[in-house]
Amino acid sequence: MHEHPNDYIKPELMACCGAREIRDGDVVIVGTGFPTISASIAKHTHAPRTMLMQESGVYDARPRRPALSVGDPCLNPGAAMIGGLTDVMGMFLQGGWVNVGFLAGSQVDKYGNINTTVIGDYDRPKSRLPGSGGANPIGALAQRVIIIALHNTRRLAEKVDFITTPGYIDGPGTRERWGLPKNTGPSLIITNKALLRFDPDSKEACLASYHPGSSIDEVVASTPWDLKVADDVHETEPPRAEELKALRERIDTIGLIKVYEQKGYV
Amino acid sequence: MSKVTTMKQAIEAHVHDGDFVYIGGYICRPPFAAIHEIIRQRRKDLTITRSNATDDFDLLIGAGVVKRFIASFLSLGFYGLGRCYRRSIEKGIPHKIEVEEYSNLSLPMMLMAGAMGMPFVPVKDMVGTDMMKVKSFMGDGKYKVIDSPFDGTPTLLVPALNPDVGIIHVQQADENGNAQMWGIGGDCKHGANASKKVIVSCERIVSREVIGKDPSRTIVPGFKVAAVVEEPFGAHPGYTPGFYDVDFPFGSLYQQASNTVEGFEAFLEEWVFGLEDRAAYTQHYVERFGYAAFKGLQAGFDYGYPVSYSY
Incomplete structure (x- = not known):
């Protein structure tokens, strides 16, 4: 049995949930913050042969602090390989070698489609967001995609304003029709309230577990589509002692993860 | 033969109004000295490109030297959304730039194709998403979808880029x-x-x-x-x-x-x-x-x- 200290913050729980999705030996493409922290927890606990890469061209970096961007200087010294975008996004991702991709979304819908382009109409947007970056190809080509999102009726949507990054697009069969590689697509949405997994038949995100302090009713009420609840729905396992130890003492010694509390992940 | 010169002379001689300019960097090695000189010389109507643009592209857009942006991404990273980029798109300040949307796979592949003299390159991203629905100044030349001549599967082609x-x-x-x-x-x-x-x-x-x-x-x-x-x-x-x-x-x-x-x-x-x-x-x-x-x-x-x- 695992020991579960109760002094954790919500972003730590979310990072641990991401870590548990990683299998030993996975090749993981990560962005900054959460994804790196999550994958690193896996590497320091149950999956020591996990290999991380950043789209900017870095493979197996050994940063001395959490990277603040995928171009961060701390990713350079100690990496096993540094190339460029066509190396990581082309040779490795499009080449079919990436097991797990981590993405965050300003807006995420029930099929796991992600919007990072515009809020509102494309031609007259309320907010112009950064655009795809690496998100579209990671969503298209990584075998398992883990999505981080804020759980409210603004950030989750029945349908996103703009599909920047493909989840299951319009539902079952759509990825296949577009010729996206077999056995790829989103596998999990991690929110600050729950874990949502995709039904193998309907491809809709369904409630798999609710975090301690939340409830099925609260999660359903905060979700803007008719959220199905899995038969085996349960409370999310809190962070394990060894996960928190790895996170706080080896990966994020400066407590960077606390910025996610300010971003609303509470 | 020495090509060593000053930035002032390099930009005067080689960057002209209306040019298509590739600007390298990835937080790592952005050519800021050149970017400032382009702004100082008040170039206009530039088309700019590179994958994952940050504060340097935001600065160029805010300074009004940009007409078009072949883009995959623009943000200030740790510091959030690009303010000048937002003002340009949302409010037309100093003017609304035209944006062609690609990704961090397709755009570098288009540059690779350009470098290698290939007319276009097949890529496996963007399909099925709204990235296909929005076309700006490149119009129908933004991409083509064909059935692969080898196995018949739908294949996305994107054009090579050759900046001035x-x-x-x-x-x-x-x-x-x-x-x-x-x-x-x-x-x-x-x-x-x-x-x-x-x-x-x-x-x-x-x-x-x-x-x-x-x-x-x-x-x-x-x-x-x-x-x-x-x-x-x-x-x-x-x-x-x-x-x-x-x-x-x-x-x-x-x-x-x-x-x-x-x-x-x-x-x-x-x-x-x-x-x-x-x-x-x-x-x-x-x-x-x-x-x-x-x-x-x-x-x-x-x-x-x-x-x-x-x-």
Whole structure:
């Protein structure tokens, strides 16, 4: 049995949930913050042969602090390989070698489609967001995609304003029709309230577990589509002692993860 | 033949109104000295491109020199959305730029195709998404979907890009333009080689003999290079591995300044128009923040085995 200290913050729980999705030996493409922290927890606990890469061209970096961007200087010294975008996004991702991709979304819908382009109409947007970056190809080509999102009726949507990054697009069969590689697509949405997994038949995100302090009713009420609840729905396992130890003492010694509390992940 | 010149002369001679310009960098090695000079010379109607644009592209857009942007991404990273980019798109300040949307796979592949003389390149991203629905100044030339002539599967083709001029900042180059870079590459190698000519900005000019001690690091050969400019601290507030770190406080200063049009104009006046060149910029930096802050950015040293190519 695992020991579960109760002094954790919500972003730590979310990072641990991401870590548990990683299998030993996975090749993981990560962005900054959460994804790196999550994958690193896996590497320091149950999956020591996990290999991380950043789209900017870095493979197996050994940063001395959490990277603040995928171009961060701390990713350079100690990496096993540094190339460029066509190396990581082309040779490795499009080449079919990436097991797990981590993405965050300003807006995420029930099929796991992600919007990072515009809020509102494309031609007259309320907010112009950064655009795809690496998100579209990671969503298209990584075998398992883990999505981080804020759980409210603004950030989750029945349908996103703009599909920047493909989840299951319009539902079952759509990825296949577009010729996206077999056995790829989103596998999990991690929110600050729950874990949502995709039904193998309907491809809709369904409630798999609710975090301690939340409830099925609260999660359903905060979700803007008719959220199905899995038969085996349960409370999310809190962070394990060894996960928190790895996170706080080896990966994020400066407590960077606390910025996610300010971003609303509470 | 030496191509060594000043940034002022390099931009005057090789970047013209209406040009299509590739600008390298990925927080790592953005050619900021060149970017400031382009703004100082008040170029207009430029089309700019590179994957993962940050504060340097935001600055160019805010300064009004950009007409079109072949884009994959633009944000201030840790500091959030690009303020000038947002004002341009949402409010038309100083004017609304036209954006062609690609990704960090398709755009670098388009530059790679351009570098290799390929007319187009198949990529496996973008399909099925709204990235396909939005077309700007490239119109139907943004992409084509065909049935693969080999196995019949739907295949997305995107066009090669060949910018009029590519601008990169590297660690070292010789006077003929053989340019050597290390650390995070982004799309620098393909972007520069896709361009019809290249301006190489570098931390130091070295001899041809030094280039030959580690020729695997050369990313652009001299014959493609039109101008070489020695610009120490030339990527600040970005970083150059082995020379200086990224300047996080300056990133915050830019974010604060660019929050408003007035703040942005004041920033331009202080850091671009008010300074003659990068040497004056560096001097101003030291005067404004102190020598300790400048010194604090300098990289440490951590050497591995020296490489040997001897036989």
